Amino acid sequence: LPTGPLEADIVFRDGLIEAIAAPDESSQADEVVEAQGCLVFPGFIDPHVHTRDPGQTEKEDFAHATRAAAAGGITTILEMPNALPPLDTAEMFNDRAAHHLANAFVDFGLWGLSLGSENISQIPKLIATGVVGIKLFWGYAFDRATKRLVYNLDDISPDELVPPATNGEVLEVCRAVAASGGLLAAHCEDRTIIEACQRGLAGAISDYEDLLLARPPEAEAASVAVGVELSRATGCRFHVLHMSSLESVDLLAKAQQQGLQVTGETCPHYLSFTADDYAQLGALLKIYPPVRRARDRERLWSAIEAGVITSVGSDHAPHTLAEKRVPLHSQPAGAVGVETLAPVLVDAMLKGRLQPHHLARVLSEGTARLYRLYPQKGSLLPGTDADVTLVDLAATTVVDNATLHSKNPLSLWHGLTLAGSVRATVIRGRVVYQDGELKGSASGRLVQPHPVASRTNDA
Numbered sequence: 001l002p003t004g005p006l007e008a009d010i011v012f013r014d015g016l017i018e019a020i021a022a023p024d025e026s027s028q029a030d031e032v033v034e035a036q037g038c039l040v041f042p043g044f045i046d047p048h049v050h051t052r053d054p055g056q057t058e059k060e061d062f063a064h065a066t067r068a069a070a071a072g073g074i075t076t077i078l079e080m081p082n083a084l085p086p087l088d089t090a091e092m093f094n095d096r097a098a099h100h101l102a103n104a105f106v107d108f109g110l111w112g113l114s115l116g117s118e119n120i121s122q123i124p125k126l127i128a129t130g131v132v133g134i135k136l137f138w139g140y141a142f143d144r145a146t147k148r149l150v151y152n153l154d155d156i157s158p159d160e161l162v163p164p165a166t167n168g169e170v171l172e173v174c175r176a177v178a179a180s181g182g183l184l185a186a187h188c189e190d191r192t193i194i195e196a197c198q199r200g201l202a203g204a205i206s207d208y209e210d211l212l213l214a215r216p217p218e219a220e221a222a223s224v225a226v227g228v229e230l231s232r233a234t235g236c237r238f239h240v241l242h243m244s245s246l247e248s249v250d251l252l253a254k255a256q257q258q259g260l261q262v263t264g265e266t267c268p269h270y271l272s273f274t275a276d277d278y279a280q281l282g283a284l285l286k287i288y289p290p291v292r293r294a295r296d297r298e299r300l301w302s303a304i305e306a307g308v309i310t311s312v313g314s315d316h317a318p319h320t321l322a323e324k325r326v327p328l329h330s331q332p333a334g335a336v337g338v339e340t341l342a343p344v345l346v347d348a349m350l351k352g353r354l355q356p357h358h359l360a361r362v363l364s365e366g367t368a369r370l371y372r373l374y375p376q377k378g379s380l381l382p383g384t385d386a387d388v389t390l391v392d393l394a395a396t397t398v399v400d401n402a403t404l405h406s407k408n409p410l411s412l413w414h415g416l417t418l419a420g421s422v423r424a425t426v427i428r429g430r431v432v433y434q435d436g437e438l439k440g441s442a443s444g445r446l447v448q449p450h451p452v453a454s455r456t457n458d459a
């Protein structure tokens with residue numbers, strides 16, 4: 001609970017939490033899930049998942065990703081919009097929800113995609129239809145025909161591109177999002193700074209230090225700074241995804257002190273690893289923005305403790321084993337992570353890196369509030385969804401690619417033994433995972449943000 005741990009029974013009825021009761025008061029229940037020795041958290045939420053479905057299901061699909069989520073203690077995922085075709089119009093929303101419902105092992109929400117001025121008329125409609133947020137792949141171009149992300153502008157002729165959104169276009173997107181009471185979330189790395197740094201390298205990116213020089217912290221911070229100013233100018237709620245650098249966190253903290261509605265997310269890989277781990281992990285460590293230095297990692301931890309960062313997501317971004325087993329420069333960025341998100345943070349909690357209520361904030365309550373899913377999700381309040389994650393404090397978790405549930409499991413944590421273990425995952429009163437076994441069928445549901453009552457209600 002937000003007030004700290006409490007020894008109690010939790011009574012579920014018809015998929016909802018009925019009461020928090022004194023221990024053993026409710027022993028006449030039809031079904032009992034034993035939680036002795038566990039901390040019981042409000043069901044964990046992963047707000048940053050790319051299941052690649054539809055379109056690139058050789059990499060991953062919704063069934064595999066949501067089974068991996070359940071096995072990792074996640075009760076709700078928020079699906080990023082860059083499948084093929086992407087979720088860039090309101091008309092697409094119901095199709096996409098129906099497509100996923102058949103395979104959803106956990107509950108899910110859907111992100112909408114911003115293409116800058118290209119689909120700006122869709123932004124209010126997407127928000128009204130029920131996306132959890134609008135995602136801006138800031139600095140990225142899209143193939144006009146397929147709407148696939150284009151990483152290298154030289155690969156394709158300009159008239160076949162939706163070019164990267166300019167700052168002016170992002171201002172207009174902010175206005176549209178603010179007017180609809182939505183949330184704009186961005187990948188923050190300035191393309192032109194990256195291009196200048198890459199020119200300075202005068203050659204291919206052959207080792208990890210080259211990658212860090214090509215995508216420096218100032219590329220991230222410059223983009224965060226522009227986002228902060230556009231939020232200040234428009235009143236748009238602005239969320240910085242996958243924060244990786246000390247400089248960006250400092251900017252975010254300062255903007256929050258000024259009362260701006262700006263928030264941030266980080267990911268387990270930035271909290272676990274540094275560039276030094278490249279020696280061991282090799283090109284598998286290639287993720288954008290890059291995993292940086294120990295000083296960045298320490299700043300991210302302190303931001304979680306201070307409540308500057310209130311949400312941690314996996315950025316689950318699978319590629320095939322063949323795609324990831326090539327040299328650094330030609331490898332696609334991104335790694336699997338939905339199944340290890342909670343175990344990695346639980347391990348950190350048991351090693352004293354964060355308190356249980358901080359863990360509940362960044363994996364449950366803080367994330368649910370950010371996406372306006374609270375208190376239906378992210379709380380243990382009576383009358384809300386009976387979603388809980390049972391964490392066994394005495395057990396351990398051995399991360400092993402051979403037992404992960406993703407289609408192409410290649411984990412950064414493979415071979416590590418983590419303290420603590422997810423004993424059970426319960427969604428709307430149904431046990432979907434317990435003691436190493438997935439249970440039942442795909443009966444996840446779509447979740448949508450509650451309507452905007454007033455601008456300040458969810459601050």
Ligand SMILES: [Zn+2]
Pocket residue numbers: 048050080315316317
């Ligand atoms: Zn992502």
